[in-house]
Amino acid sequence: MKTIAETEKQRWERETLEPVLKKSPERAQTFTTISGRPIDRLYTAEDLDGIDFTRDVAQPGDYPYTRGIHPTGYRGKLWTMRQFAGFGTPEETNERYKTLLKAGGTGLSVAFDLPTLMGRDPDHELSLGEVGKCGVNVTSLADMETLFDGIALGEITTSMTINSPAAMIFAMYLVVAEKQRANWKTLSGTIQNDILKEFIAQKEYIFPPRPSMRIITDIFGFCSKQVPKWNTISVSGYHIREAGATAAQELAFTLRDGVEYVQWGVDAGLDVDEFVPRISFFFNAHSDFFEEIAKYRAARHIWARVMRDRFKAKSDRSWKLRFHSQTAGVSLTAQQPYNNVVRTALQALSAVLGGTNSLHTNSLDEALALPTAEAATLALRTQQIIAHESGVTNLVDPLGGSYFVEKLTKDLEDDAAAYFDQIDRMGGMVEAIERGFPQREIAESAYRFQQAVERRDKVIVGVNDFVQEDEPPIEILYIDESAADTQLARLERLRKTRDSGAVTRSLDRLRAAARTTDNLMPPILDAVRAYATVGEMCDALREVWGEYEETPVI
Amino acid sequence: MRKLRVVIAKPGLDGHDRGAKVIARALRDAGMEVIYTGLRQTPEMIAAAALQEDADVIGLSILSGAHNYIAPRLMALLKQKGLNDVLVVIGGIIPNVDIPKLKEIGVKGVFLPGTPMQEIVDFINTNARARTEA
Numbered sequence: 001m002k003t004i005a006e007t008e009k010q011r012w013e014r015e016t017l018e019p020v021l022k023k024s025p026e027r028a029q030t031f032t033t034i035s036g037r038p039i040d041r042l043y044t045a046e047d048l049d050g051i052d053f054t055r056d057v058a059q060p061g062d063y064p065y066t067r068g069i070h071p072t073g074y075r076g077k078l079w080t081m082r083q084f085a086g087f088g089t090p091e092e093t094n095e096r097y098k099t100l101l102k103a104g105g106t107g108l109s110v111a112f113d114l115p116t117l118m119g120r121d122p123d124h125e126l127s128l129g130e131v132g133k134c135g136v137n138v139t140s141l142a143d144m145e146t147l148f149d150g151i152a153l154g155e156i157t158t159s160m161t162i163n164s165p166a167a168m169i170f171a172m173y174l175v176v177a178e179k180q181r182a183n184w185k186t187l188s189g190t191i192q193n194d195i196l197k198e199f200i201a202q203k204e205y206i207f208p209p210r211p212s213m214r215i216i217t218d219i220f221g222f223c224s225k226q227v228p229k230w231n232t233i234s235v236s237g238y239h240i241r242e243a244g245a246t247a248a249q250e251l252a253f254t255l256r257d258g259v260e261y262v263q264w265g266v267d268a269g270l271d272v273d274e275f276v277p278r279i280s281f282f283f284n285a286h287s288d289f290f291e292e293i294a295k296y297r298a299a300r301h302i303w304a305r306v307m308r309d310r311f312k313a314k315s316d317r318s319w320k321l322r323f324h325s326q327t328a329g330v331s332l333t334a335q336q337p338y339n340n341v342v343r344t345a346l347q348a349l350s351a352v353l354g355g356t357n358s359l360h361t362n363s364l365d366e367a368l369a370l371p372t373a374e375a376a377t378l379a380l381r382t383q384q385i386i387a388h389e390s391g392v393t394n395l396v397d398p399l400g401g402s403y404f405v406e407k408l409t410k411d412l413e414d415d416a417a418a419y420f421d422q423i424d425r426m427g428g429m430v431e432a433i434e435r436g437f438p439q440r441e442i443a444e445s446a447y448r449f450q451q452a453v454e455r456r457d458k459v460i461v462g463v464n465d466f467v468q469e470d471e472p473p474i475e476i477l478y479i480d481e482s483a484a485d486t487q488l489a490r491l492e493r494l495r496k497t498r499d500s501g502a503v504t505r506s507l508d509r510l511r512a513a514a515r516t517t518d519n520l521m522p523p524i525l526d527a528v529r530a531y532a533t534v535g536e537m538c539d540a541l542r543e544v545w546g547e548y549e550e551t552p553v554i
Numbered sequence: 555m556r557k558l559r560v561v562i563a564k565p566g567l568d569g570h571d572r573g574a575k576v577i578a579r580a581l582r583d584a585g586m587e588v589i590y591t592g593l594r595q596t597p598e599m600i601a602a603a604a605l606q607e608d609a610d611v612i613g614l615s616i617l618s619g620a621h622n623y624i625a626p627r628l629m630a631l632l633k634q635k636g637l638n639d640v641l642v643v644i645g646g647i648i649p650n651v652d653i654p655k656l657k658e659i660g661v662k663g664v665f666l667p668g669t670p671m672q673e674i675v676d677f678i679n680t681n682a683r684a685r686t687e688a
Binding site (some may be wrong): 443447460471478 | 566567568570571572575576578579580582588590591593594596618619620621622623624647649650651666667668670671672674687
């Protein structure tokens with residue numbers, strides 16, 4: 001009988017570890033990530049079995065980009081510091097943008113209010129109490145003109161978090177650019193435009209999945225010819241994670257959503273290498289430091305493989321996954337809010353070590369309200385300190401080659417592959433959503449995490465441990481109803497002064513186009529130019545396509 | 555003693571339903587009968603659901619800042635329908651300055667982020683029992 005030689009790790013466990021464990025046991029039986037993934041005590045070269053460094057990791061700028069898409073990392077260009085902001089009226093938000101740009105922000109990111117996101121005008125029954133609360137209210141082109149007043153759209157990049165009415169809001173942006181005489185061909189920025197994660201997680205959908213996917217492929221087609229530098233979609237794991245997904249679920253569902261968009265584009269007759277390079281991603285930067293870093297590395301690797309092998313993309317621009325990240329809103333606590341500054345800094349550092357291309361850091365007061373200007377500035381300063389003081393930007397992928405990080409990257413890839421298989425077997429992501437599959441998986445994870453917090457298996461400082469009684473309240477941004485009053489009055493005035501015949505005709509053309517397979521961007525642009533409102537344009541499409549209603553499951 | 559009947563509702567345009575769903579499950583696991591309305595409920599729809607379901611408790615999940623519009627409207631409708639004895643609680647992002655105003659109009663419990671589920675279960679058990687025993 002052949003004896004199997006003891007490995008170096010086994011020797012260490014026997015000789016060095018065991019005597020210590022006998023004397024002083026560890027703090028817990030098992031140690032897990034925030035996603036519940038068990039973590040070993042020690043990782044060594046033995047954990048790298050099955051990883052071929054040249055094939056799976058490679059060097060930065062080389063396929064499959066696990067170590068990053070740029071050979072120079074942040075030595076060439078730092079990430080874009082893009083702070084998401086918007087509240088109240090377009091005037092108020094315009095002022096906040098000017099403050100952020102003056103403080104050294106390098107891009108804008110628009111937060112819209114719920115009526116805008118849901119395609120409802122301020123005077124709709126469901127808009128009451130919501131106007132200007134969670135973001136800025138934009139009802140018509142007139143509001144967009146005010147929002148970007150004095151900001152040259154040809155010189156900055158703008159990200160707009162808009163999904164169901166993305167085509168309408170994007171059309172407004174294009175018309176403002178046109179009026180500023182900026183060239184569409186050089187215009188750069190991003191619209192989120194990711195409806196699948198709305199059905200999965202954030203639930204800001206309007207139309208049923210299939211017509212919703214059609215508008216998105218129309219935008220892909222339109223932009224590839226007319227606005228070639230625009231990022232037409234930001235496939236988002238952020239909201240999936242916030243809804244309770246684990247890191248592996250965020251990774252898997254987001255990338256599988258990406259695959260779905262590419263498939264729909266291909267099915268609509270588009271050339272992969274023409275529209276895929278304009279697809280970008282958006283991930284959460286959550287609290288489990290190494291798991292997050294591994295997640296970003298795994299994402300780049302998977303995307304490169306899938307684009308090259310599954311879709312036969314030939315351009316390396318289609319293979320390279322670019323992503324924005326935002327620190328985890330869900331991790332912020334209302335208790336001892338200053339602790340949130342520390343949480344955010346660690347989360348931001350993980351995104352940077354994972355090679356994020358742009359970053360939003362949350363403000364300390366966001367479990368209580370929208371941020372004050374002071375809190376938003378401190379959040380931006382957090383990024384600047386990481387960029388300029390910590391030294392982590394001196395080299396590319398500093399954690400590459402770490403036994404633990406490489407193994408964790410591989411494990412996350414394997415988990416994602418298993419979900420890919422499952423969703424492929426269902427017929428794709430649209431079908432999986434219609435069956436409620438990702439929704440149920442996420443709700444399950446959310447409940448499991450909450451139970452772990454209740455049992456104090458997971459400690460949240462200031463919430464279930466290290467609690468402090470009688471905390472002094474901090475000053476918050478309070479948004480009253482004045483924005484609603486302003487926007488209602490403005491809408492009433494608009495309806496009286498615009499050419500209502502032109503509005504009606506443009507909406508008729510939009511309705512007619514929705515019944516065909518024509519690209520919807522041209523009729524939407526015409527309606528925007530006639531000052532049709534977001535609500536009117538969405539209503540025109542609601543009449544043709546109906547509204548989506550989910551079956552609630554708990 | 556019959557089970558407590560709880561309507562969990564998500565009013566307004568917001569779709570962030572993680573909190574509503576987690577609470578609904580926690581209350582169900584604690585032995586209550588839970589009816590989850592789903593998204594985008596108007597105060598009228600919630601009051602009608604409470605009446606139809608013979609609810610002892612209404613739990614509203616509001617994160618968008620619309621509570622100052624939604625809560626007074628719902629409380630007035632409950633009064634109209636003779637449902638004054640239904641326990642109304644709100645969970646979500648509610649600025650401190652608004653809490654006394656909500657209590658004044660009859661909202662009995664306001665639960666902010668980080669509240670343990672057990673605290674909410676206990677609160678409901680203590681404050682909603684009277685109705686089932688009446």
